[in-house]
Amino acid sequence: MAISVSPAASESAASGFDSLGLSHPLLKALQEKGYTAPSPIQLQAIPAVISGRDVMAAAQTGTGKTAGFTLPMLERLNHGARPGRSQIRALVLTPTRELAAQVLDSVLEYSKHLQLTSDVVFGGVKINPQIQRLQKGVDVLVATPGRLLDLLQQGAVRFDRVEFLVLDEADRMLDMGFIHDIRRVISRLPDRRQTLMFSATFSAPIRKLATGLLDHPVQIQVAPANQTVRSVEQVVHPCDMRCKIDLLSHLIRSGEWLQVLVFSRTKHGANRAVERLSQQGLLAAAIHGNKSQGARTRALQGFKDGSVRVLVATDIAARGIDIQQLPHVVNLDLPNVAEDYVHRIGRTGRAGETGHAISLVAAEEALLLKAIERLTGETLRRENVPGFEPTILSAPPLDLSGGRGRRSGGSSRRRQVTHSTRTYRR
Template identity: 55%
Template sequence: MNFSQLAVIEPVLKALTDAGYTQPTPIQEKAIPVVLARKDLLACAQTGTGKTAGFAIPVLQLLKEDKESGKRFNGIQVLVLTPTRELAIQVEESFRNYGKYLGFSSMTIFGGVSQVPQVQSLQRGVDILIATPGRLLDLLGQNLISLNHLRYFILDEADRMLDMGFVHDVKRVLKVIPQQRQSLFFSATMPAEIRQLADTILKSPVSIAVNPVSSTAELISQFMFHVGKEEKRFLLMNLLHNSNIDNVLVFTRTKYGADKVAKFLVREGVPAAAIHGDKSQGARQQALNNFKAGKIRVLVATDIAARGIDIDSLAHVINFDVPNVAETYVHRIGRTGRAGASGTAISFCEPEERAYVREIEKLIGKKIPIRQAGQVAV
């Protein structure tokens, strides 16, 4: 299966070729035809499955169809709601990359920064808006945004919206957008509250699901070191010195822990940075950009800060702390082994964390191999 078999139009195919994409992922294969048929969609898909392209590609194509059919283009046509600024930026990047030969304008709005440049961009006119709920409601309340002509509404990472307390905000947004619209709903999990929310948004949706949370990517090699709490930092340095790890995303359980690990690495001469909720948006984005550009070798992150981060060709993930929720482990290691590439997930397990490992192994349905501290080659 390739993208042309999904009836993707030539300008988008050209952009996909430029980006090096030839074959759709399972979520794209299932989602693109549904969206192109102008049906509402309920999709259960984790970050890392290619879901952003699964909605961005067909929505861009529908916009082109709308324009060619003579439909009026007054104001914002597409609204994507995301739970975090980082995800908003990445979604907008995807729309820009896949739509670069189509000429539609896109932008992000989010809190934590001045609204002035965002308002100025909105006043120049925009077709595709990617927003976090708080800033969107703020600008709606000031009558600085009109969604009266909206045709396409996408709710991304709905379960994360629930976790972060945004569901009430989402419901407020729903009250001000047109009833006549196509809606797409994406969530990594489908608890009862999320299903209820989907029922209020979608009309006769097509449901699709890929990669349930218990499944870990086949191509991800997983192993674990049993190690004392105080030895973790030195094991990390040993791995960085004596293995083929070019760049790595390291997960810690706490913000304090992320800062501590990053500072230790910098002291030891390893370019590193930490990202977590206490860092400013600018600092987080700068760290992520530096990591993608190869200026820093190690990005140390907490789970909330890392949610939605999309890093192509990331070969290694290290769980400096084993997560205390089994599903979190699956989300973490899913940062590697994307789009058919292989990846390696390494966990450092101190004695107090072994109970967490048992829960993880129960969820993923297999034992994680144990290596001795002397076996650092990966």
């Protein structure tokens, strides 16, 4: 069963959440958060999950998907028996620590009037406190795959009572190489369970993962695949690779931007950008996989409270950054995968606000830009910034083998070729 709904479908939700089968405690929590009308994904997913159906949903960040699976899951869990020692009843797998923490926050907010317990576990922090917390059992456990398997190996969790499995951002987990960990977890779960899978797209790898994992799922797609958000103004500023950080600094200062999320292709590039911006007096912080959990949490909190003006993130680390009115997103580097462009710019232009997505594009990234335009079906507006016009108009494409985003040429010979084939503006 496949369902496709457009964002406009939320306008028909005049009766609000009370028509979707949620009980009073959950409706009260939603009212206290000020939520009145379900989003398109919530309209379709909540009744399907409450009825016991498996769900496979294509939903981007910012569509309300977390509430779409959290609310009905809590509704069903509230009518069952409590977990025993080390048991869990609902398991939510996420690709990153930040997203795991965000999902737990949602679970805690929505279940505040229910007698349900919840917890989160991920790597980068000590495991013993997590083992101790899980001894009593927990209704909802949000986890990253690696740490969950560590806990399973140590006998800290039991899967025999799992009623729900949720794979959140399944496409990103596949991209990050978690497929074997996911299959190991699934092999230990009861056959009789309800499974929910949320992904940005219904790609071939996602459909392959879903085969045999979900039982005749309701398929939901809340918007046309890879469509960018219409409330986001998009522009490309052509420039030389070496001038990108200076151009970013100029844009922030001249535009008087107070909060901007910047995407870097690599961890090293994120660190370099933060160092340069800080030297120029802009409060900046980086968030990526090599940062400790404490450093990542402090950077994200500083960005939210305004003490950090510029947050520079890699694609993987940015999952879980959920800020409702983020005004500016800048692609310091274009992503290796065109679909990630849609994810990135979808973080602005929310809650009825107009967002701005700016891409700083060098000649080496011409093919990446073409791939994005081909995917989205849009030609992005080019606009030179005075003083930062590109001098290099043509260059060999970046070598993205291994996803490390290096320029072509690990050898001196290839570096010489790269240099000699550039075309300079006269």
